[in-house]
Amino acid sequence: MSETTAATDAVGSSTQDHISLAEHWVASNYHPLPVVISRAEGVWVTDVDGRRYLDALAGYSALNFGHGHPALTAAARDQLDRVTLTSRAFHSDRLGPFCRDLAALAGKDLVLPMNTGAEAVETAIKVARKWGYEVKGVPEDQARIIVMAGNFHGRTTTIVSFSDDPIAHDHYGPYTPGFDTVPYGDLAALEAAITDDTVAVLLEPIQGEGGVIIPPEGYLTAVRELTTRRGVLMLADEIQSGLGRTGRTFACDLDDVVPDVYILGKALGGGIVPVSAVVADRSVLGVITPGSHGSTFGGNPLAAAVGQAVVGLLATGEYQERAQRLGKVLADGLGGLVGHGIDAVRIRGLWAGVDIDPALMTGREACRRLLDGGVLVKDTHGSTIRLAPPLVIEEDEVDLLVTTLGQVLR
Numbered sequence: 001m002s003e004t005t006a007a008t009d010a011v012g013s014s015t016q017d018h019i020s021l022a023e024h025w026v027a028s029n030y031h032p033l034p035v036v037i038s039r040a041e042g043v044w045v046t047d048v049d050g051r052r053y054l055d056a057l058a059g060y061s062a063l064n065f066g067h068g069h070p071a072l073t074a075a076a077r078d079q080l081d082r083v084t085l086t087s088r089a090f091h092s093d094r095l096g097p098f099c100r101d102l103a104a105l106a107g108k109d110l111v112l113p114m115n116t117g118a119e120a121v122e123t124a125i126k127v128a129r130k131w132g133y134e135v136k137g138v139p140e141d142q143a144r145i146i147v148m149a150g151n152f153h154g155r156t157t158t159i160v161s162f163s164d165d166p167i168a169h170d171h172y173g174p175y176t177p178g179f180d181t182v183p184y185g186d187l188a189a190l191e192a193a194i195t196d197d198t199v200a201v202l203l204e205p206i207q208g209e210g211g212v213i214i215p216p217e218g219y220l221t222a223v224r225e226l227t228t229r230r231g232v233l234m235l236a237d238e239i240q241s242g243l244g245r246t247g248r249t250f251a252c253d254l255d256d257v258v259p260d261v262y263i264l265g266k267a268l269g270g271g272i273v274p275v276s277a278v279v280a281d282r283s284v285l286g287v288i289t290p291g292s293h294g295s296t297f298g299g300n301p302l303a304a305a306v307g308q309a310v311v312g313l314l315a316t317g318e319y320q321e322r323a324q325r326l327g328k329v330l331a332d333g334l335g336g337l338v339g340h341g342i343d344a345v346r347i348r349g350l351w352a353g354v355d356i357d358p359a360l361m362t363g364r365e366a367c368r369r370l371l372d373g374g375v376l377v378k379d380t381h382g383s384t385i386r387l388a389p390p391l392v393i394e395e396d397e398v399d400l401l402v403t404t405l406g407q408v409l410r
């Protein structure tokens with residue numbers, strides 16, 4: 001680094017300077033905790049003052065393999081020197097291998113690559129509607145999709161149309177029609193909501209933003225059975241729950257359920273580039289024809305190279321096994337805190353929703369104190385905090401996470 005650059009970096013680079021700059025220039029669509037990260041490796045991030053924090057949010061599960069996983073950064077660096085964008089007007093030597101491997105991981109025929117999670121959800125909605133008209137025979141413009149109360153599927157106009165979170169939803173109308181909401185986990189309500197025009201049920205197998213809400217035992221199996229019987233597609237949004245987080249490749253695997261459509265994102269890009277995908281059999285995804293859907297960046301060579309490397313990591317089963325094993329350690333640790341500042345814990349693998357005793361403090365306040373204690377986490381919905389450390393976390397780091405939480409709540 002030249003002396004001039006070093007000097008420039010040193011001037012006005014305190015935490016408060018960076019926060020002031022961001023508060024002045026960045027639209028306030030987030031409410032970040034007061035930490036300014038400048039470097040990261042594995043499960044640890046370092047702020048501009050050189051202080052280290054254990055990252056127990058992991059980019060909302062986009063960083064399942066930790067920061068700077070060597071296999072993923074190598075794949076990205078290597079691809080940067082070759083070709084990064086071709087557009088889908090031409091083939092690249094990266095897209096076929098990526099989609100082949102991802103389809104194999106999911107046990108499906110076809111992959112439709114996109115970029116962000118919301119785009120993949122939008123894609124699945126479009127596919128389900130087109131399938132409804134062309135395969136199921138629903139009258140034009142009558143297709144309906146059943147969604148769950150408390151859902152989170154992204155931020156586009158169509159997706160917020162069926163969000164019941166007023167902050168995400170209000171003042172963004174007019175809203176996209178065609179969605180029916182039922183209570184999450186209520187099979188009878190779902191069955192009652194299905195009509196001849198229903199083309200799909202869209203759900204998160206575990207609701208992430210909702211606070212790691214796990215449906216009742218047997219629910220997903222019953223949804224699978226019901227949707228099959230009624231000729232309705234089951235669309236599983238595994239953007240946050242999938243790719244190793246719960247101790248299985250997909251959260252649906254925990255119940256041995258195979259949906260018609262997997263919607264993937266977040267960790268698929270290895271925390272390096274946005275990569276999302278819709279994965280399904282030809283009988284469903286075959287309705288997409290040239291020009292009927294697309295994306296300039298979807299499936300670009302850089303994204304495909306990173307995505308294929310991610311699939312390569314998951315194909316070994318090593319990370320799923322880690323999430324299972326260390327998830328037990330986390331569950332034991334958190335279980336010991338129930339009744340000591342924690343009202344309830346919901347956990348699958350290395351993914352926990354922790355309800356803080358509201359009499360003690362808010363979720364935000366708990367996150368502030370954890371930050372002071374050297375742990376990064378994010379609250380969701382008032383008094384719940386979500387723990388989702390990278391799956392590369394070690395056992396002593398899980399212990400540190402639990403110990404710090406215990407201290408904060410004391």
Ligand SMILES: *Cc1c(COP(=O)(O)O)cnc(C)c1O
Nearest residue numbers: 116117118152153154237239240
């Ligand atoms: C994050 C998330 C999305 C949206 O993904 P973006 O990449 O932010 O558009 C959709 N569904 C679920 C379940 C998510 O967790």
